[in-house]
Amino acid sequence: MSERAIHVGVLVGAVALAAWVFGVQARHPERAHTVASEHAAPLAIIPPGAAFVLTADIAQLRHAALGSALATRFAKFGAGTGDLSKLCGFDPLASLDRLALAVPDAGEHANARAEDFGIVASGRFTAAQIMRCATAAINARGGDPISTELGKFSSVRDRKAEGGEVAARDGGPLIVSGGSYFRALLDAAEGNAPKLEHQNPRDALHVALRRSLGAGTIVATWLLSPGWFERVSGDNSGRLSPLRGLKALGARIELDRDARVSVLVDYADAANADDVKALLEQLQTSLASLPLDPILSGAARRVLVGEEGARLRLSLTLTQAELEALLDSLTDTNPRAEPADPAAHPEAP
Secondary structure, X not given: OOHHHHHHHHHHHHHHHHHHHHHHHOOOOOOOOOOOOOOOOHHHHOOOOOOEEEEEEHHHHHHOHHHXXXXXXXXXXXXXXXXXXXXXXXXXXXXXXXXXXXXXXOOOOOOOOOOXXXXXXXXXXXXXXXXXXXXXXXXXXOOOEEEEEEOOEEEEEEOOOOOEEEEEOOOOOEEEEEHHHHHHHHHHHOOOOOXXXXXXXXXXXXXXXXXXXXXXXXXXXXXXXXXXXXXXXXXXXHHXXXXXXXXXEEEEEEEOOOEEEEEEEEEOOHHHHHHHHHHHXXXXXXXXXXXXXXXXXXXXXXXXXXXXXXXXXXXXXXXXXXXXXXXXXXXXXXXXXXXXXXXXXXXXX
């Protein structure tokens, strides 16, 4: 991965992730399917010390003024969602209200496993519904579902596959995870989480970032460990990049009639933040030379960059047309090929 690709990725990553969550979860209207959660919010169940944490208010996404206008942008997800509804007898995605996603070691280890993640969701579903749905999905892909009772939770996993397991109890939460992290999530949901004096100090950093961002439809925070750039890029010259001192990222997206995006980027020192601000300004001035949709190019020029010591704050409000253009570009699975340069192929007629 090139250094330039990482620079651009840092700028759009939070928006892309939020768009993915919106696309998967907000396609169908809300349905009254059973038990409302009376337990802790999904975020409260995330085990201490996660590197990446994202929360999404799925109910708010469904009720946002942009919701119905953007739902058609995810028609390509329709077949999978429809198949899932047929398998389950109900639409599990439309029954979710709140969701938290955590990755304990995001970007920290080159050998991180695919199952090292956790999703916790609350909503209007029963454990029996979720178990029937997960079992049917495993059978449909040729797996061998095996069910287990774990305390108050019912769980199911594929005996033929490594990794993920699904667990739920009446009233919530729904848990999807794997490996030792799955057990940590179950313990937290059962009230057996580590005591406060044993909490990981990184949790305080997540809380501080979320407080600075403010409440939003989607809020994500990512704490980066030293050497992250070299691990991601595979480039030993990463120490020369303006991103070398990047310590943490936070993003908030508020959706209603438009999309208000706020991104916080924390660096090791103010000089480091100055370098990255200069990079951002350079990227904005070179937008005309990039093969971008004019709508997206215009939106990128409006990104406001403020500097607060060692922190940069980026903010942008996207109109419906701009957000639709962004989502279309993110979900385009058949990008157009670049036109050939006749000068590069003199033999061509």
